[in-house]
Amino acid sequence: MDISEFAQVVINWLDQNQSQFIEMADQIWRTPELAWKEFKSSRLQADFLQKEGFSVTWNVGDLNTAFIAEWGEGKPILGFIGEYDALPGLSQKNQPTKEAIDDGGPGHGCGHNLLGTGAVASAVAVQKWLKSNGKSGTVRYYGCPAEEKGSGKVFMARAGAFNDLDAALNFHPSSINMPAKGGAVGVNAIYFRFFGQSAHAGGAPHKGRSALDAVELMNVGVNYLREHVKDDVRMHYIITEGGKAPNIVPEQAEVYYFIRAAKPDYLAEVVERVHKVAEGAALMTETTVEIRFEEGCSALLSNHYLADLQYQAMQLIGPIKFTQEEIDFAQTINNAFPGTNSDYIDDMIEYYKPSPEIVAALDEYRDQPLVGRNFIALDERIIATGSTDVGDLSQIVPVSMLETTCFSTGCPGHSWGNVATGGMSIGHRGMMHAAKIMAVTAVELYSDPSHLVKIRQEFEQKTGGKPYVPMIPEDAKPPRYEPDGDQTPEE
Ligand SMILES: [Zn+2]
Known part of the structure; x- marks a missing residue:
């Protein structure tokens, strides 16, 4: 046949x-x-x-x-x-x-x-x-x-x-x-959480260090970075936490980014530059930043x-x-x-x-x-x-x-x-x-x-004979839910 x-x-x-x-x-x-x-x-x-x-x-x-x-x-x-x-x-x-x-x-x-x-x-x-x-x-x-x-x-x-x-x-x-x-481009999904010092925003603003300022300055920095990356790069964000009330200097604030690029090496390079922007924003505002990688695909x-x-x-x-x-x-x-x-x-x-x-x-x-x-x-x-x-x-x-x-x-x-x-x-x-x-x-x-x-x-x-390197950190664990009732997936 x-x-x-x-x-x-x-x-x-x-x-x-x-x-x-x-x-x-x-x-x-x-x-x-x-x-x-x-x-x-x-x-x-x-x-x-x-x-x-x-x-x-x-x-x-x-x-x-x-x-x-x-x-x-x-x-x-x-x-x-x-x-x-x-x-x-x-x-x-x-x-x-x-x-x-x-x-x-x-x-x-x-x-x-x-x-x-x-x-x-x-x-x-x-x-x-x-x-x-x-x-x-x-x-x-x-x-x-x-x-x-x-x-x-x-x-x-x-x-x-x-x-x-x-x-x-x-x-x-x-x-x-x-x-x-x-x-199709690869993506990294990353949370940047900034930690500052809360204070009365009216009464003692000089005592506060705003985590929200850091988020906003980071976003400004990334928006300038945009001009100096290759065309296939996409960077988009949402602010997931911006403080509790206008009269409290935000002690914590968080921004969530998707960063995309076509080549794994170049994506890693851009992510590294975004990290620097975050660190720069923390330096400017005397806050600290915690970077949490959520997920990524190649x-x-x-x-x-x-x-x-x-x-x-x-x-x-x-x-x-x-x-x-x-x-x-x-x-x-x-x-x-x-x-x-x-x-x-x-x-x-x-x-x-x-x-x-x-x-x-x-x-x-x-x-x-x-x-x-x-x-x-x-x-x-x-x-x-x-x-x-x-x-x-x-x-x-x-x-x-x-x-x-x-x-x-x-x-x-x-x-x-x-x-x-x-x-x-x-x-x-x-x-x-x-x-x-x-x-x-x-x-x-x-x-x-x-x-x-x-x-x-x-x-x-x-x-190019390069071995596959997963975008997720070695210790990253997947979300895990348990089935209810008799839907047990394990033998
Ligand atoms: Zn689908």
Whole structure:
């Protein structure tokens, strides 16, 4: 059999067995759980994979909602990367008009119910295929908590969970089908707490040393620093504590920063300079500063060879065919957000500056609320200025973050509209499309190991052979919540 026949086997298997995965995605959608508390979602997937013959290890990186499910033997070892955390306040019914199931409750506004389950489906399809062909190789599913809090995978990476992978496959729900070649900046989240001396602000201000002054001067300093850093750097802050009353010189004040940059070394350099600004502010105000690193994740590197393999798989699979009912559903959602369809296409053209052929192909969707077609990676020259913990994974193992259409055209991220489509057939189609693309790509990698050699060469060239250094301090501990009732995640 040649590769396209092998591919057809996994595609057919996924078509014939999709109902169980759709039910899994819907069950996670119906019981949305916030970052670090994904007890039911992780358990549901781990139990399923165990029944399918995978061996399950809990508590990866000391996270009680992280697990690895493994099947098979020897090399190559491919990782399917899943997530399952929801977002606060986004509860929404799977209908095209805004209405919460549970007012103020969480909802899957980023489609992680599909993200994790699509990876589970893909891993199982590949396992069945390896089994029936008697091929050697290991399939691993990684249940990764707290992507929305930005750091579940960082703790897993620090524990070495991804070290022996040959490649990793993951996808993210989106408004387009496209493999990724772009990068994303890394981030450090840091609290700066200043300690001064309180005094009556009217009666004895000369006796006071204001911690709030230090915060404000630090921010002024950082705003001047902004001119003298590279273009990809982003520094943003909020004041988390500014004192108790105007007539009391604030004894304590705190500012919370996100600092982002594309290269890990440069990010570390900028963070060091921000530390100096903080120390300078403390010196000026005769206060002291305590710097508390909260979390961080590394810049994202995309493996272009892997992205090209995924595009080949997409061409074999064909586009997603949405029904008129689904198109109408998506259009109703888009109507609730101003100008979505056409603006989205304009933004894509402006942002990615694609070739004239791609512009023409995108133009076809100018009035369409769903994009079913497969696109090549349009983001080759782009370094996104948001961050993801897939970045840490990408510094250890070659990965390309596939996107598939699970949401209506350009519906804003983290919105009720995305919760709605992620809980019905539009999201299901996008999820199964991703499962097929990742499975066909995996079949290609298991069948022809020469791909992995090229993928590795590109990876070595991009990382410059530098070992991965996690952004989090050695002694940083992840947040840990205990499940109530019978949701115990540990065996
Ligand atoms: Zn997400």
